[in-house]
Amino acid sequence: xxxxxxxxxxxxxxxxxxxxxxxxxxxxxxxxxxxxxxxxxxxxxxxxxxxxxxxxxxxxxxxxxxxxxxxxxxxxxxxxxxxxxxxxxxxxxxxxxxxxxxxxxxxxxxxxxxxxxxxxxxxxxxxxxxxxxxxxxxxxxxxxxxxxxxxxxxxxxxxxxxxxxxxxxxxxxxxxxxxxxxxxxxxxxxxxxxxxxxxxxxxxxxxxxx
Numbered sequence: 001x002x003x004x005x006x007x008x009x010x011x012x013x014x015x016x017x018x019x020x021x022x023x024x025x026x027x028x029x030x031x032x033x034x035x036x037x038x039x040x041x042x043x044x045x046x047x048x049x050x051x052x053x054x055x056x057x058x059x060x061x062x063x064x065x066x067x068x069x070x071x072x073x074x075x076x077x078x079x080x081x082x083x084x085x086x087x088x089x090x091x092x093x094x095x096x097x098x099x100x101x102x103x104x105x106x107x108x109x110x111x112x113x114x115x116x117x118x119x120x121x122x123x124x125x126x127x128x129x130x131x132x133x134x135x136x137x138x139x140x141x142x143x144x145x146x147x148x149x150x151x152x153x154x155x156x157x158x159x160x161x162x163x164x165x166x167x168x169x170x171x172x173x174x175x176x177x178x179x180x181x182x183x184x185x186x187x188x189x190x191x192x193x194x195x196x197x198x199x200x201x202x203x204x205x206x207x208x209x210x
Contacts, residue, residue, distance in 0.1 A: 001176060001177050002030050002174055002175070003174075003175040003176060004029065005027050008027060008175055011120060011175070016118045016120050017115070017116060017117075017175060018114060018116070019032055019034075019112050019113075019114055020112060020113045020114075021111070021112060022112070030174055031125070031173055031174040031175075032172060032173050033127070033169045033171070033172050034110040034111070034112050034152065034170060034172065034173060035112065035167050035168060035169055035170060036110065036168050036169075037108065037111045037151075037199070037200075038092045038093045038166035038167070039090060039091070039093075039108075040090070040091055040093065040106050040108045040109075040200060041088040041091075041106075041200045042105070042106055043080055043086050043087065043105065043202070044087050044088060045078040045079070045086060045087055046077070046078045047075050048075065048076055048077075048078050049074070049075045050073055050074055050075075051072070051074075052073075052074075053074055055074070056074055056076060057076070059079075060076045081206075083206055083209050085202075086202065086203065088202050090200070093164060093165065093166045094166075097165045098163065098164055099162065099163050100156060100158040100162050100163075100164060101158065102157075102159060102160060102161070104157075105139065105155050106155070106157075107153060107154070107156075107200050107201075107202055108153065108156055108170070108200060109151045109152065109153050109154070109201075110151065110152040110154070110170065110171070112152070113149070113151060114144065114148075114149070114150070114151075114152050114173065115149030115150070116144055116145075116146055116148060116149075116175065117146065117147065118146070119146060119177055119178045119182060120175055120176070121146050121175070121176055121178055122144030122148075122173045122175050123175075124138055124141075124144065124172075125137075125171065125172050125173070125174060126138070126172075127170065127171060127172060130170070133162055134158060135156065135158055135159075135162050136156065136157040136158075137154050137155075137170060137171045138154050139155040139157060141155060144173070145192075146178060147185025147187040147192075147195070148187065148192075148194070148195055149187070149195065150194060150195060150197040151197050151199055151201070152173075153194075153197070153200060153201055191207075191208070193207055
C-alpha cells in the first residue's frame with residue numbers, strides 16, 4: 001500500500017523513513033520531492049588507437065563510434081565493462097546551469113540522505129514536468145530496498161539537449177509497506193554494495209565477479 005503524505009510524515013517522525021534534510025513543502029500527497037546535488041560524474045573510458053581502419057572492432061564501424069587521429073590511425077572509446085571498474089570524471093553544475101546532451105549517462109546524487117526501515121520500501125520516479133521535456137532521471141535503478149540508507153544516485157539521460165541547475169527538484173520518491181516478514185534487509189544482505197554511500201557512486205557491478 002502506497003503511503004499518504006500524513007503517513008509519510010508519521011513514519012519520518014517514527015524514524016522508519018529518513019529524509020535529511022527534509023523540506024516540508026516538498027511533501028506531496030503520495031511522495032516527497034528530492035533535489036539535485038551540484039556534483040556529478042560521467043564515464044570516460046580509455047581511448048584505444050589502432051593503425052588501420054580494418055583493425056577497428058565491427059561495432060565501431062556499424063555505429064560510427066570512431067575518429068581519425070591527427071597523428072594517424074583511428075581511435076575509439078573502450079566499451080564500458082561491468083567486470084571491472086570504469087573510469088569516471090567528476091564535475092560540478094555551475095549556478096548558470098549545465099546542458100545534458102543525448103547519448104550520455106550522467107550520474108548524480110540527491111542533496112537529501114534517504115533511508116527506509118521496518119517493512120517500508122521506496123521507489124524513485126521522475127517529475128512529470130521534466131519528463132515532458134525529455135529527461136529520464138533513472139535508467140532502471142528506481143527501487144529502494146528496506147534497510148537501505150545513504151545518498152540516492154540517479155542516472156540522468158536526456159532525449160535532447162536540456163539544461164539542469166544545482167538544487168533543482170529532480171525526482172520524487174513514493175513509499176509503500178511490504179507485506180510479510182523480510183528475511184534480510186538491504187543492510188544485512190551479503191553483496192549489498194551501496195548501503196551507506198555518500199555522494200555520487202559509480203557502478204560497483206564488478207564486485208559481483210569476485
